[in-house]
Amino acid sequence: xxxxxxxxxxxxxxxxxxxxxxxxxxxxxxxxxxxxxxxxxxxxxxxxxxxxxxxxxxxxxxxxxxxxxxxx
Amino acid sequence: xxxxxxxxxxxxxxxxxxxxxxxxxxxxxxxxxxxxxxxxxxxxxxxxxxxxxxxxxxxxxxxxxxxxxxxxxxxxxxxxxxxxxxxxxxxxxxxxxxxxxxxxxxxxxxxxxxxxxxxxxxxxxxxxxxxxxxxxxxxxxxxxxxxxxxxxxxxxxxxxxxxxxxxxxxxxxxxxxxxxxxxxxxxxxxxxxxxxxxxxxxxxxxxxxxxxxxxxxxxxxxxxxxxxxxxxxxxxxxxxxxxxxxxxxxxxxxxxxxxxxxxxxxxxxxxxxxxxxxxxxxxxxxxxxxxxxxxxxxxxxxxxxxxxxxxxxxxxxxxxxxxxxxxxxxxxxxxxxxxxxxxxxxxxxxxxxxxxxxxxxxxxxxxxxxxxxxxxxxxxxxxxxxxxxxxxxxxxxxxxxxxxxxxxxxxxxxxxxxxxxxxxxxxxxxxxxxxxxxxxxxxxxxxxxxxxxxxxxxxxxxxxxxxxxxxxxxxxxxxxxxxxxxxxxxxxxxxxxxxxxxxxxxxxxxxxxxxxxxxxxxxxxxxxxxxxxxxxxxxxxxxxxxxxxxxxxxxxxxxxxxxxxxxxxxxxxxxxxxxxxxxxxxxxxxxxxxxxxxxxxxxxxxxxxxxxxxxxxxxxxxxxxx
Numbered sequence: 214x215x216x217x218x219x220x221x222x223x224x225x226x227x228x229x230x231x232x233x234x235x236x237x238x239x240x241x242x243x244x245x246x247x248x249x250x251x252x253x254x255x256x257x258x259x260x261x262x263x264x265x266x267x268x269x270x271x272x273x274x275x276x277x278x279x280x281x282x283x284x285x
Numbered sequence: 286x287x288x289x290x291x292x293x294x295x296x297x298x299x300x301x302x303x304x305x306x307x308x309x310x311x312x313x314x315x316x317x318x319x320x321x322x323x324x325x326x327x328x329x330x331x332x333x334x335x336x337x338x339x340x341x342x343x344x345x346x347x348x349x350x351x352x353x354x355x356x357x358x359x360x361x362x363x364x365x366x367x368x369x370x371x372x373x374x375x376x377x378x379x380x381x382x383x384x385x386x387x388x389x390x391x392x393x394x395x396x397x398x399x400x401x402x403x404x405x406x407x408x409x410x411x412x413x414x415x416x417x418x419x420x421x422x423x424x425x426x427x428x429x430x431x432x433x434x435x436x437x438x439x440x441x442x443x444x445x446x447x448x449x450x451x452x453x454x455x456x457x458x459x460x461x462x463x464x465x466x467x468x469x470x471x472x473x474x475x476x477x478x479x480x481x482x483x484x485x486x487x488x489x490x491x492x493x494x495x496x497x498x499x500x501x502x503x504x505x506x507x508x509x510x511x512x513x514x515x516x517x518x519x520x521x522x523x524x525x526x527x528x529x530x531x532x533x534x535x536x537x538x539x540x541x542x543x544x545x546x547x548x549x550x551x552x553x554x555x556x557x558x559x560x561x562x563x564x565x566x567x568x569x570x571x572x573x574x575x576x577x578x579x580x581x582x583x584x585x586x587x588x589x590x591x592x593x594x595x596x597x598x599x600x601x602x603x604x605x606x607x608x609x610x611x612x613x614x615x616x617x618x619x620x621x622x623x624x625x626x627x628x629x630x631x632x633x634x635x636x637x638x639x640x641x642x643x644x645x646x647x648x649x650x651x652x653x654x655x656x657x658x659x660x661x662x663x664x665x666x667x668x669x670x671x672x673x674x675x676x677x678x679x680x681x682x683x684x685x686x687x688x689x690x691x692x693x694x695x696x697x698x699x700x701x702x703x704x705x706x707x708x709x710x711x712x713x714x715x716x717x718x719x720x721x722x723x724x725x726x727x728x729x730x731x732x733x734x735x736x737x738x739x740x741x742x743x744x745x746x747x748x749x750x751x752x753x754x755x756x757x758x759x760x761x762x763x764x765x766x767x768x769x770x771x772x773x774x775x776x777x778x779x780x781x782x783x784x785x786x787x788x789x790x791x792x793x794x795x796x797x798x799x800x801x802x803x804x805x806x807x808x809x810x811x812x813x814x815x816x817x818x819x820x821x822x823x824x825x826x827x828x829x830x831x832x833x834x835x836x837x838x839x840x841x842x843x844x845x846x847x848x849x850x851x852x853x854x855x856x857x858x859x860x861x862x863x864x865x866x867x868x869x870x871x872x873x874x875x876x877x878x879x880x881x882x883x884x885x886x887x888x889x890x891x892x893x894x895x896x897x898x899x900x901x902x903x904x905x906x907x908x909x910x911x
Contacts, residue, residue, distance in 0.1 A: 223384070223388055224384070224387065224388070224570070224573075224574060229519055229573070247506070248391075248577060248581075250395075251395070254506070276338075276342040277342060279334070279335055279338050280331075280335070
């Protein structure tokens with residue numbers, strides 16, 4: 214299961230940090246952040262609850278880069 | 286400008302005015318320090334907060350922290366010596382200017398690139414059974430619906446033309462400026478602009494599956510496949526930042542200690558200042574920002590020219606292409622068989638074609654089709670009866686009372702006609718009338734208009750080896766390879782043989798050289814995947830090829846391969862320029878900072894100035910002219 218979310222982040226390095234944070238979140242199989250298109254593509258693990266996982270992803274991203282947003 | 290950019294611009298202006306104004310306020314000591322803190326906090330409060338959050342979340346080594354340590358350190362020094370606070374504020378100010386500029390430049394290029402890819406249709410005119418037209422979201426149109434596209438509108442979904450006749454502007458998709466004609470029964474793809482007539486289209490795909498949606502998805506996904514340069518930079522930044530911080534600490538502590546041990550004045554202040562300068566210089570933003578930006582701009586520019594690159598890594602690889610393997614049919618040749626020569630014996634050319642075309646009237650074989658095309662008056666009143674297809678040999682029929690046999694040499698042998706061979710490359714069709722040999726017709730595939738030029742340009746641009754693989758006969762392959770001046774060709778290959786040949790070539794090339802395979806996507810998928818870079822050509826509409834390929838040429842012009850390689854080289858050159866320039870300036874400034882030649886102003890240039898220049902340089906990737 215893959216989904217794409219719109220994100221808002223200021224710098225390329227911050228986008229990299231968001232990607233790392235999203236990848237490390239439980240329930241996320243893989244994630245990639247496209248800084249130029251301002252999009253995050255998340256591949257969920259089987260049976261993961263998207264809503265809950267994404268809330269967690271947002272929380273983790275905020276930790277590494279307070280100035281970021283994911284449009285859920 | 287976004288809201289945030291406006292806000293930050295105002296902050297920058299206020300802080301700059303305040304900073305200058307403070308110079309004229311006649312206070313000293315603590316009140317002076319407090320006054321100077323106003324512009325510092327105006328310009329730096331968010332950085333302070335971010336740095337603090339970074340420490341709490343154990344993500345300390347980022348540029349915010351570097352800036353905070355450097356500026357707080359400079360303030361502490363100034364407070365201790367009751368000296369100049371301007372420097373600390375200026376560092377923060379310039380850092381913010383740099384950040385602002387970066388966000389502005391990135392926003393701008395994002396917009397440029399998305400304008401470039403302005404192919405997304407906003408609506409579809411859905412026609413219902415009663416003939417009413419409603420504007421709907423392309424997403425809501427079901428397969429098999431009838432839609433109307435007026436002049437000037439974009440075709441929102443792929444489909445077949447049911448009514449109307451028009452010229453289509455495909456430039457946004459293919460980079461091709463010559464409009465394409467579309468008439469009843471033609472397949473049209475979404476994203477094209479209808480130039481003049483009104484057409485009705487029966488949709489054949491949902492929006493998500495249609496060309497325009499696929500192309501957009503492809504481009505947006507492209508920069509998530511990181512190139513080696515990008516990987517290098519993100520790894521580099523991970524090691525580099527902590528290393529510089531450690532070096533700065535060492536610079537602040539070790540030299541004064543050594544001086545102290547040897548009985549000199551330790552000059553703690555000076556060494557601390559140098560260490561702080563070090564920190565300002567160290568920020569890797571110039572690289573971290575400009576390199577992904579270069580690739581993104583390069584991919585955007587390529588797509589404007591009708592070349593879709595599926596990832597930064599492929600854009601990077603294309604630059605080192607040294608071997609190009611081509612499929613023949615449909616790639617170097619048109620893939621359409623045409624009559625190329627007619628060699629009659631004892632009758633006229635016209636008559637020979639006439640007879641052959643008639644015999645093939647009812648056949649659906651591709652060869653029959655090309656024979657009929659070569660004789661446009663085929664549907665005249667000659668009577669044709671007793672058509673007999675002899676599998677693997679040809680066709681016999683009675684045309685206006687004469688028995689005409691059209692087929693290969695085996696057929697001629699069978700009916701006892703003495704045939705003559707032909708030295709032309711192609712498929713040779715012999716004709717016998719009433720058992721007597723009447724001559725032959727050569728049918729062959731035509732070379733594409735630009736094939737020879739494309740090969741020539743590829744060689745000029747540094748491609749060492751051009752190879753052609755084909756399932757066709759040796760004679761045909763040899764003739765094509767000769768005409769195009771290809772270095773190597775292999776004929777009579779089955780699809781699995783092609784994979785084996787490509788693997789053989791992959792083994793024989795040097796390690797850092799890239800092998801690209803170019804095919805038209807029809808039964809090429811395994812080879813496309815196997816090559817370092819798989820290039821599918823004219824692949825609009827062929828999903829399997831788009832899926833398997835790394836680079837997709839939107840139209841079927843082989844010249845686009847050079848376009849792709851050139852854009853890739855330009856982009857790579859800019860990336861390298863930026864890497865050498867940014868790292869070079871930084872290392873020089875680091876050394877100058879360590880020995881005390883460079884002050885914090887130089888450090889600010891090394892950080893912000895370099896970044897601005899690198900970003901401007903990266904934007905050049907957007908420009909490519911044929």
